[in-house]
């Protein structure tokens with residue numbers, strides 16, 4: 190049975206059809222990569238799944254219940270947590286405080302909260318920054334903070350929006366290892382948007398290709414990369430580097 | 435290794451020690467010392483300065499109340515006179531019309547102000563009023579209360595309420611001979627309580643959610659912060675504390691009318707005090723109250739008995755408002771985080787090096 194299931198999800202911004210009739214299903218413990226050209230609707234898909242945007246029609250089901258249009262906090266507390274492509278740190282807080290805030294809904298008591306936060310901070314390799322203002326982090330650090338904060342919220346499903354963008358190739362390795370470890374050790378289900386194909390190929394059990402708001406293809410990484418329509422729409426051209434990266 | 439990597443490594447090493455696990459403990463200790471130091475003040479100060487000290491404490495309570503909503507919560511209110519006035523009028527009405535003790539009246543005023551703040555808050559948040567629109571809505575609401583009380587016979591219209599005088603002194607009636615130190619001590623307990631509450635709130639799980647929601651509402655919600663509930667809690671607490679100032683004001687000056695209770699100058703005083711001291715900090719309202727409260731007295735004295743070269747000021751009014759404006763401009767230009775906020779930043783930067 191699938192843990193996360195979207196059916197007929199549709200979202201329009203004025204004239205723009207950002208998502209059209211999206212079907213998607215993710216099983217427990219699966220790692221699903223989401224790829225597609227810039228503006229394909231990948232981030233919008235996450236926004237709809239996590240309650241930041243209401244879909245015009247269609248439904249999002251998580252762990253057997255309909256969560257369509259529920260508040261982001263409700264969805265997060267049920268175990269579906271996302272990161273932001275454009276990083277959104279709590280600007281008045283330190284790195285550790287950012288992380289500990291996300292653990293607050295399941296952990297009480299100052300000591301336990303601090304320990305939990307520090308565990309996660311170390312796990313993403315930010316321990317040297319722990320007590321500095323989050324705004325002082327460089328881009329790569331902010332990406333890790335996004336990941337740390339989402340992890341601290343104890344996700345059952347973790348939705349990652351381009352967490353590798355802006356990292357140097359050497360910095361990507363530990364993050365990729367961490368993601369693999371999350372599935373093995375923590376049993377976390379992962380859905381990740383990524384432009385770096387090497388990472389998508391290595392990590393994904395299945396890949397979903399979005400193009401102009403519609404699902405162009407789904408399948409194993411090998412199936413998808415061999416699909417002529419996918420090559421045509423996305424893989425043929427070099428993926429454009431990101432302005433925010 | 436690239437240059438930036440080396441640099442970030444070096445920077446990171448200067449990260450400094452972990453902050454205390456419970457910063458509130460130190461803040462409570464500082465508060466206790468401040469309160470203890472303040473206790474003998476009315477016995478030492480000449481009576482005119484004693485009145486200034488009480489005025490400072492009233493400003494302090496107002497600023498603490500405003501700071502919870504607009505500093506911690508980031509919801510800029512231009513209408514805190516509404517809550518001050520509700521505290522003043524609820525207690526005055528209950529005392530004059532029904533002989534209820536001002537203490538009970540104060541508690542009732544807190545409940546009324548909190549309830550009203552939640553109702554206004556609910557609709558503002560529901561319809562996503564933010565920034566200037568939210569500030570305007572709060573201002574309009576305070577003005578509405580001023581007009582309603584002015585034209586409403588049930589609360590004596592424009593005349594307002596005079597606190598009935600009693601013989602001698604009574605703690606239960608919160609009334610003492612003029613110039614009694616008891617007024618200062620009561621105000622001190624109330625102000626100390628307000629600051630303690632703000633420390634407690636700031637470091638509670640709820641207070642941390644409130645600050646996170648201020649920093650980034652969607653990011654906070656996305657890690658499980660219940661947004662609406664925490665905004666309502668914040669405005670309720672803020673309104674209730676501000677109502678305390680209103681209720682005490684009425685007892686101290688023995689008089690309240692719609693302009694004194696709901697006039698925009700009350701809102702301005704709360705804002706100016708918190709902004710000058712430092713928005714969103716625990717001690718900002720305290721520092722601001724000492725400065726603004728003393729200055730308010732200086733301007734009042736200047737207007738009443740100006741020195742020779744300022745004789746044109748005789749009998750005029752509005753000098754305090756001009757002074758507030760000048761101070762606000764200076765502070766915003768020179769110390770954008772307020773006096774306490776800017777100094778605290780400087781200090782923590784130096785310590786980290």
Ligand SMILES: Nc1ncnc2c1ncn2[C@@H]1O[C@H](COP(=O)(O)OP(=O)(O)OP(=O)(O)O)[C@@H](O)[C@H]1O
Pocket residue numbers: 202205207225226227228229230231232233234274
């Ligand atoms: N809140 C919004 N209001 C209006 N238009 C929007 C909004 N969010 C996204 N869009 C538009 O919807 C389309 C899809 O955007 P989205 O951010 O989902 O793309 P994406 O696949 O994440 O792209 P990228 O790879 O660049 O991150 C874009 O044309 C974008 O401009």
Ligand SMILES: [Mg+2]
Pocket residue numbers: 231232233274350
């Ligand atoms: Mg995107």
